[in-house]
Amino acid sequence: MTLVPDVASPVAGWRVWTVADRGRGPELVSPVRPMSWIHREPATATCLEGCAACPSVECRCGLYATAGLAPLVLACRRGAAVLGCTALWGRVVEHTDGWRGEHGYPLVLFVMSGLLLDPVSRIRSTRRVTSAVRHGLPSGHDHVTGPETLARELARLYAVPAHPAPGLAADRLRGWARSGGQAADAVRSEAADGLAGRRLGDPAAHARLARRAQELVDAA
Template sequence: MTAPHRVVAVPDVPAAVLGWRTWRVGRRAQQRHVLFSPLTGTPWPVARPMVAACASPRHTPPGDTCPCGLYAVADTTTLGWSPSDHEVLGVVALWGEVVEGERGWRASHAYPRFLLTGPGISPEQRAVVARRYGVGVHALDRSPRDLARTLARPAADALRLATDPADVADLLAEATRRREPVVPAPRRRGWRSWLTA
């Protein structure tokens, strides 16, 4: 297992805010293992934080009166979805500058913690995405949109705030009453490696 390409100094990650959000996995051959922001189509980098951008030169994201920043929500039922079967649900760590809003947060820095994928994502894609991003990728027998709409808030909170990635599979099984296949996060990679770097 190789180390992350670049170890970033993220002193405030232990205080990261954890929220739900969606990504889209690419359809084209070169993009099948890349996470994209569903709305902007921005690819998320591997083994380094996603950093928010804004067209305004007057502030750095997230702006107080500007909608810029990397989004996450507390309640999965408030997430917006496209009709794409390539959208995935997951928990993201937000840190740096974080602005709290009504539904959740906007932040300057983010990295995925784990992903929940539907039948539209192949086992091969799950395996490669898990290895590349260093996060656990769980398979659902339904669309992640359906899970997001029906996940009870206590179960969603338990999943969102799970401190040990190994607990996610158990919590997911409890929430869905079904044991889902999982590609576990590779050791010594992903966001947890930053905490001890």
């Protein structure tokens, strides 16, 4: 594990989110600790253990992202609605299979389901979402919209590409994690290249990332 202070180039990694509408339209929410990723603002990690500089090497705090898909299979089985690549920057702690970062913002999103959490249900909702996914029914105040509608809204609100990808699910991710997941690797590598060269604002780099993302959706 290595601390890379104030990385010159942000890193790009995979992660998942749940989605809740807290009155500002659908928002990405970290699934473990229910922190909103506010539209058009960098998400910033804080530490419940009180680390002054977050993330710290000794702690588990920070915004998480992974190099491959295998660590995300369980979160997807528990009903995370959105898979995506995020940029991480600021203080970044590097692990063997991913990173913990100080700041983050999504780069490209894949909307697996249109499941929106009750905004006040917070962590206890994990069990309810699992049940909702298993039985195909929302429970409590969880709310289901179409993945297409949710993708359109997220793309508009975060100003990043968002693809409906109902074919992506835990089993598919597990298969890709085993087989190498070439389509997924191509997406992350395109996102990382765009960040390293600070080219994602460039329409050509954006088009390349969108093409790789579409290939991943088609492969699902």
